[in-house]
Structures are given as structure tokens and as C-alpha cells.
Amino acid sequence: MRRILSRLFVVPAIALAVLLLAPAPSANAHGETAQEAFLRMGTVSFWDVKFSATEVEQGEQLKVTGTAKILETWPEQLGEPELGFIGVVAPGPVVIIKERKINGAPAPHAIEVHKGGVYNFEITIAGRRPGRWHVHPIFGIHGAGSLLGPGQYIEVKESGKAFTNPVKLASGQVVDLEKVGMGDVAFWAVVWLVVGLVWLLYWIVPKRTVARLPVTSQIPLNTDGMEYGLITKRDHKAMNVIMAVTLVLLAGGWIYQARAYPEKMPQQVLRFEPEPVAMTPSFVQAKATEVRYDDATHTVTMIVDVKNTGTRPATLQGFTTTTLTFPTAGVAEPVDGRSMTVSPSPTVAPGQATKLTLTISDHVWREERLIPIGESRMQITGVLRFKDDAGAENFVTVQSFITSLSA
Amino acid sequence: MATTYTTTDARPPDSRTEALRALLNRRYRFLDRKWDIVFWATAVFVVAAAADITKLLFAGDWDFWTDWKDRQWWPIITPFAVIIIPSALQYIQWLAWRMPTGATYTALCLAVASWIGRIVQWDWFAGFPLNFVWPVSIIAAAIWLDWVLLKTKSMVLTSLIGGFGFALILWFANYITLAPFLQPMEWMGLPMTVADVQGIEYVRAQTPEYLRMIEHGSLRTFLGETQYVSLAFGGTLAVAGYWIGQAIARGLAIWPIGRYIKKF
Ligand SMILES: [Cu+2]
Numbered sequence: 001m002r003r004i005l006s007r008l009f010v011v012p013a014i015a016l017a018v019l020l021l022a023p024a025p026s027a028n029a030h031g032e033t034a035q036e037a038f039l040r041m042g043t044v045s046f047w048d049v050k051f052s053a054t055e056v057e058q059g060e061q062l063k064v065t066g067t068a069k070i071l072e073t074w075p076e077q078l079g080e081p082e083l084g085f086i087g088v089v090a091p092g093p094v095v096i097i098k099e100r101k102i103n104g105a106p107a108p109h110a111i112e113v114h115k116g117g118v119y120n121f122e123i124t125i126a127g128r129r130p131g132r133w134h135v136h137p138i139f140g141i142h143g144a145g146s147l148l149g150p151g152q153y154i155e156v157k158e159s160g161k162a163f164t165n166p167v168k169l170a171s172g173q174v175v176d177l178e179k180v181g182m183g184d185v186a187f188w189a190v191v192w193l194v195v196g197l198v199w200l201l202y203w204i205v206p207k208r209t210v211a212r213l214p215v216t217s218q219i220p221l222n223t224d225g226m227e228y229g230l231i232t233k234r235d236h237k238a239m240n241v242i243m244a245v246t247l248v249l250l251a252g253g254w255i256y257q258a259r260a261y262p263e264k265m266p267q268q269v270l271r272f273e274p275e276p277v278a279m280t281p282s283f284v285q286a287k288a289t290e291v292r293y294d295d296a297t298h299t300v301t302m303i304v305d306v307k308n309t310g311t312r313p314a315t316l317q318g319f320t321t322t323t324l325t326f327p328t329a330g331v332a333e334p335v336d337g338r339s340m341t342v343s344p345s346p347t348v349a350p351g352q353a354t355k356l357t358l359t360i361s362d363h364v365w366r367e368e369r370l371i372p373i374g375e376s377r378m379q380i381t382g383v384l385r386f387k388d389d390a391g392a393e394n395f396v397t398v399q400s401f402i403t404s405l406s407a
Numbered sequence: 408m409a410t411t412y413t414t415t416d417a418r419p420p421d422s423r424t425e426a427l428r429a430l431l432n433r434r435y436r437f438l439d440r441k442w443d444i445v446f447w448a449t450a451v452f453v454v455a456a457a458a459d460i461t462k463l464l465f466a467g468d469w470d471f472w473t474d475w476k477d478r479q480w481w482p483i484i485t486p487f488a489v490i491i492i493p494s495a496l497q498y499i500q501w502l503a504w505r506m507p508t509g510a511t512y513t514a515l516c517l518a519v520a521s522w523i524g525r526i527v528q529w530d531w532f533a534g535f536p537l538n539f540v541w542p543v544s545i546i547a548a549a550i551w552l553d554w555v556l557l558k559t560k561s562m563v564l565t566s567l568i569g570g571f572g573f574a575l576i577l578w579f580a581n582y583i584t585l586a587p588f589l590q591p592m593e594w595m596g597l598p599m600t601v602a603d604v605q606g607i608e609y610v611r612a613q614t615p616e617y618l619r620m621i622e623h624g625s626l627r628t629f630l631g632e633t634q635y636v637s638l639a640f641g642g643t644l645a646v647a648g649y650w651i652g653q654a655i656a657r658g659l660a661i662w663p664i665g666r667y668i669k670k671f
Binding site: 083084085087088089090092093094095096097098099100101106108109110128129138140142146165167168169170171175177178179180181182184185188189192193195196197199200203204207208209210211212213214215216218219221222223224225227228229230231235236239240242243246249250253254256257260261263264265266267268269270 | 477522549551584
């Protein structure tokens, strides 16, 4: 008796243990600095990321635009990039995505991608939850994880009215995407709860529970104990009625849904390979030959062999790595106070081959743990942006091992 | 004549039957209704947690999002995930009290736990609209499972008939609530379902679309009837899930404790 009673608590105990060990889902983890530096730098580069507004009302839209490139330096240990998904990351659905174009085409779902692919994205988002939210574009690559683009704080202001998200169905009916179908879901949740409770209460209210053990422990499992009064004919009849009611409800529900929602289709998967963007013909070649890092001054010095193969003078505009851009001092405006100096001159004459020294002194190397000290690959990767005097642009990926490190 | 070996209502009860009948109606001094309430009430939390975690473990995303509730994977994965604990409780409650209530009891606990989870964690905390993250209801399927046990008095038959029917009823009951989300609409001029659009619009950074395991189509076709193949496969898996539940109840819950208690 006591033995069987105690047995009843083991399944619960196991369940509780599983509950305590189960990881909790995290709703807000940008965690960009948690990834290894060479992975962040060598995988995807974002440039020209712009937010068309930083303050919107609920329901008001803004555009996140920019370019993401899967670099040629994509690390081999991550596997070949094949499927990608460009979206935004925010602390949950505080904004909603109303449109997404990649290289000019509507891209609702993941896209087929490849090394070296360049993707111009244009994502229209609308404010949903009031608050100040950090929003990034994000490039997820199947098998590798998600890589963040530069973030921006967006202020979503209260519109004063309840947020709705009206959408038009193929039938022409306009519904609120925040609420559609919820009536059906709630109705059936309650219906089944009631039917289930009737079933359960039928047994546990009029009948004693624990006091049945002295009898059940003496009879085989495959009997309903009718001869001892454990389960009666009346019980059987009552359960038949509830079972029948359940089947009638199922049939009724089925007929209802077929009439109320005659038009249905399976969930769609709309994947495609975006048309390649028209790239300017190459007019410049660049190769990083040496990278030095001096921790005392937080300075990265990069020596780059540059050759202008075009017919016009080309100017180095800046260096982009992970979410950071360092515009060339004297050529472009600093971004977030960041810039780099280029010597002897950022402009390379047509046909000229030269060695440029790029110097970037910035605490950010340390703060964002971009210098891969202590990692298995001490490598720096990024994209150099060149522009000729007619406005044509080339983006050249450079990568080099760190050749000298002074801590 | 072998009349002494057959059981009919006309046959007068033997002494053992009489004794057990009396035992069932015996009044105990300390074993009163208070303990019944304690049992049924305290078990709610652990059973709910066990059922919810098992579902989360095996069918998490399929249960979280409407755009994962497809016709290929959802009817296969879900019944397996949600039959395990009902089966275990069914064994325990049938064994201990001879009540066909274990599955329904688990289903009710799970319903309460799932809805609290979706409302508090998903709606209030994470901010997803409830109509995107509603949980399936397994109550109708659980009633079926308990009913089959009551009728067959056999765990083997319940696993086969009950398990298969469990998968079917589970899908039927929840397809009714999924229907409004399968209505077609356009997004940027492309045809898709309401559920798809929910999946696109409500930012879900931890689950990029390429991770969505739903029907993608393949060269192999079963006369185009994905749905029926999935239901048949889901039914078979539910039978397997039923026996995992039985193993948990018999092996993990009953046997080791029996050994443990014998030591004292
Ligand atoms: Cu952020």
C-alpha cells in the first residue's frame, strides 16, 4: 500500500529534474561579441546600412537598407554557404517586417546564396511595441549561424490607439493579423477543457481514489474490476456518452471549418537565388601583406599592395569589417567618430602599383574583441572600398594573418 | 460442465470477490478524501511539467508557430511527442485506482500549462500575438485513449488502436483551429498562407526561415497525398511513443522505487 503510493512520485520527480535542467529560451540575445573575431570578420560584411528613420509611431514604417556580402574568405570549417536569410533582429517582435526585397526582388523566405555573393537588401519594418529598441540587419547562413549588421536604436512611440496589423486575404476580406483565427482557437480550447473536465470529474468526485488501492493491488491489470464494483456498467455508459459527444464535436468542428474557410492551401516555401547585382568592372586590385597590432595604442597597421588597373585615379574610401566602418580621414566623413589614416596617399593613379599603409587607432578593437588574441586563427579580414573620380566603386576583400603583435 | 470457470452475473460471488467488494467499501480512519485531493492536486504541477517538457523537447517549434503546423511533419512529430506522458499516467492511474483517466488528466494539465506558458512567456514577455503561438489541444485525443483503455482493458490494444486513433484525432481536432491560418493571401504579390505571413512579419530572429521544417515537396510522391502518408506514419510513431510512456511508467517509476523501498 505505502509502497505503491510512494511509487507514484517518481515520474513527477523525474519530470521536475528535467524541468530544472531544461534551458530557458532567450528572447534578447544579440551577443555579437561572443563569436570569434576571425569568424565575424571573415564571413559576412555589411556596408551602407541605413535606417530611414529612428523614430516612428506604432504602425508607422521605416526602411532598413544596405548591402551584405558573403566574403570570399568564408572560413572553410563552417561549410559552404548555401541558404541564407536576411532579416532584422530586435528584442522580439517589437517591429514587424512588412516588405523585404533582395537585389530588387521580393524575398519572403530564405534565399540561395554562395561565397562572394553580394546582396542589396531593402527591408520595410513597422513599429509595433512602444519603446526604444536596438535593431540590426542580420544575415543568417544555414549551418553557420547568424551574423549581425550594424545596429541602430529605434524609438517606437505610442500611437494612442490599439495596435492593429490589417492584411487582405485572397478572398478580399481584411483581417487583423494580430487577432485572426484567435476566436476559433480560444473557443475550441475552452470546449475541450470542458469535455475533458467532465470526463475527469466524473471519476474523481463521486469515487474515492486512494482507497481503491487495496483492491486494485490484488487484481490483474487487464480487468476493469467490475465484479468488485471498481468500474460499473454505469461508468461504461457514461464514458460512451462522452466519447460520442467528443466525436460529434469533432465532426461538427470539421464541417464548420470547411464552410467558414473554404479556401485553404498548405504553407508555402518561396526560395530562390537572387539575380546577381550589377557590379562595376574591377579597376583596382588590393592585397594585404602585413598586419601589425599594438595593444598599448589600440592600433592596427595594415600594409596593402594596391594596383590601379583602370583608366582613372582611384581613391581608397575606407575599411569595413564586421559591423564597423573606418572611412579614410580627409576623404570621407568619420562614422561614429571612427576613421583611418592612409599613407602616403589614398589616391592611386591609373596604372600605378603602390604600397599603402592603413592605420586605425581605436579602442573598439579591444571593446568588441576584434583582435583575435588567444584564438586559433590570428587573422584580420575586411573590405576596402575604392571609388574612381567618375564615382564607380570597387569593394575588395583583404585578409592577412597578424604578422606582429605587441601587447 | 465448466460453469465454475465462467463469469456471469448470475453466478453467486465467491468468497474472495465478496472480500474485495467489502474492501472497496471499507471506511479507513486515516485514508479519507483529504488524501485523494492531495494526490490529484499536487500531481497537477509535475504532470503538467513532464508533459510540457516532453512536447517542447520533441515538437517545440511545431507547437510554437502556426507556420510550422504543416501537413507533412506536424502530424508525424506531434502525436509522438504528446502521447508519451499520457501513456505513462494512464498506466499508473489504471494500475493504482483502476480509473481510465491518466491520458485525460495529463491532457488537462498540459492544456493549463501550455496556455499559461504561451500567455505569460510568449505574449506578455516576448510580445508575440497569441494567434501565432497557440498550443495544440490534446484533450480530444486523450479522451479517445482513455476510452479505448476502458473498453479493451488492455495496454497492448490501447497502444495499437488507441495510439493510432490518438494521432488521427489529434490532427483532426487541431486542424479545425488551424484552418483560418491556412487561408490564402498575398505578401508582396506572392501567394502564401496567413500562417506564412505571420512567420515573416513577426520578427523571430532565433528561428530563421531556413530552419523551418515543413513540407518542401520532393520528387517522390505518394499520389500527391502527403497528408494521409503523414497521418499513417504519425499513427505508427504514436504507438511507439505510447510504449516509451509505458516504459517510463513501468521501468522508471514503478520498478526502481519498488526496489528502493524493499531495502527498508
Ligand atoms: Cu543590438
